[in-house]
Amino acid sequence: MMRLQFKAERVLAVVAHPDDAELLCAGTLARARHDGATIGICVLCRGDKGQPSQPLKNLAAVRRRETSASARLLGAELLLGDFADGTLQDGPAGRAKLVELYRKFKPTLVLAHPAEDYHPDHRAASALADAASWFCASRGHDTHSPALVSAPAVWWMDTMNMNGFEPGFYVDISDFLALKMQMLACHQSQLSRGKDADFSPLAELMRLQFRTRGMQAGVDGAEAFRAHSAFKRARAW
Numbered sequence: 678m679m680r681l682q683f684k685a686e687r688v689l690a691v692v693a694h695p696d697d698a699e700l701l702c703a704g705t706l707a708r709a710r711h712d713g714a715t716i717g718i719c720v721l722c723r724g725d726k727g728q729p730s731q732p733l734k735n736l737a738a739v740r741r742r743e744t745s746a747s748a749r750l751l752g753a754e755l756l757l758g759d760f761a762d763g764t765l766q767d768g769p770a771g772r773a774k775l776v777e778l779y780r781k782f783k784p785t786l787v788l789a790h791p792a793e794d795y796h797p798d799h800r801a802a803s804a805l806a807d808a809a810s811w812f813c814a815s816r817g818h819d820t821h822s823p824a825l826v827s828a829p830a831v832w833w834m835d836t837m838n839m840n841g842f843e844p845g846f847y848v849d850i851s852d853f854l855a856l857k858m859q860m861l862a863c864h865q866s867q868l869s870r871g872k873d874a875d876f877s878p879l880a881e882l883m884r885l886q887f888r889t890r891g892m893q894a895g896v897d898g899a900e901a902f903r904a905h906s907a908f909k910r911a912r913a914w
């Protein structure tokens with residue numbers, strides 16, 4: 678049985694929106710941090726279109742504050758892509774930005790949305806995270822910072838509500854469920870949307886998901902992943 682030890686890792690979650698890391702991988706980040714790993718969250722979009730029914734004028738600024746508060750609770754470095762919601766695409770600009778962010782943070786492990794995700798921004802983030810995981814270690818791709826010596830390993834994260842995602846393995850996050858809930862609670866602009874007819878109650882969805890993944894894996898709470906098996910992004914654990 679695989680026994681994960683994150684102590685020497687630098688783990689970077691690359692997500693599309695300000696609350697995605699909380700929903701899909703915060704327990705694993707917390708566990709990595711507990712082991713002694715350095716952890717970061719890269720949020721590619723500003724979250725500027727996640728409007729509650731009573732619209733907030735300065736939503737992007739509100740969400741930046743919510744995200745910072747959550748990252749502080751976790752002890753994670755926060756990296757911002759600053760793209761507008763709904764505009765994220767795999768392309769030269771996004772790749773160059775993310776390659777430079779990787780070269781600054783120097784991840785040994787990247788957690789990214791899977792290609793089969795339900796949300797177009799998540800799928801674009803997935804393609805970008807994958808492309809950057811190759812180019813960050815390629816000296817021919819010039820950015821401000823030097824190329825990394827080796828490409829990071831990549832794990833695909835679960836999807837919201839687990840639709841269409843076939844887990845490869847589970848990370849036991851039973852000791853970090855309260856922290857994961859506290860981090861999500863920082864995103865009040867989104868939790869307030871739980872009453873909107875067109876939006877899902879996030880805290881309840883998240884609890885159901887880590888309990889279900891936990892039940893599948895025989896623990897109180899878990900997050901599901903699948904390892905990217907591509908050349909130089911696969912690693913033995």
Ligand SMILES: [Zn+2]
Nearest residue numbers: 693694697796
């Ligand atoms: Zn999202």
